[in-house]
Amino acid sequence: MNEDQIKGKAKDIGGKVQQKVGEAVGSRQQQSEGLSNQAEGKVQEKKGDLKDIVKGNR
Known part of the structure; x- marks a missing residue:
């Protein structure tokens, strides 16, 4: 993993x-921020996957 x-x-x-x-706790704002962070994390993971593919590590 990179x-x-x-x-x-x-x-x-x-x-x-x-x-x-x-x-x-019933906070829609916290829920929304959590979902946003999940999406950002998944995008960053995919970026790392692409880097591995380009470098031939997969």
């Missing part, structure tokens, strides 16, 4: 936690 994949996965997981906390 740096983008690791950071992206961490952001995705953090976003999932944030979304669930938002659901638990």
Whole structure:
């Protein structure tokens, strides 16, 4: 795994936690921010995947 994949996965997981906390406390803003962080994390992970493909690591 490269740096983008690791950071992206961490952001995705953090976003999932944030979304669930938002659901638990009834905060739509927290839920929305969590979903946004998940999306950003997934994009960053895919960027890392592409870097691996270009470098021939996959």
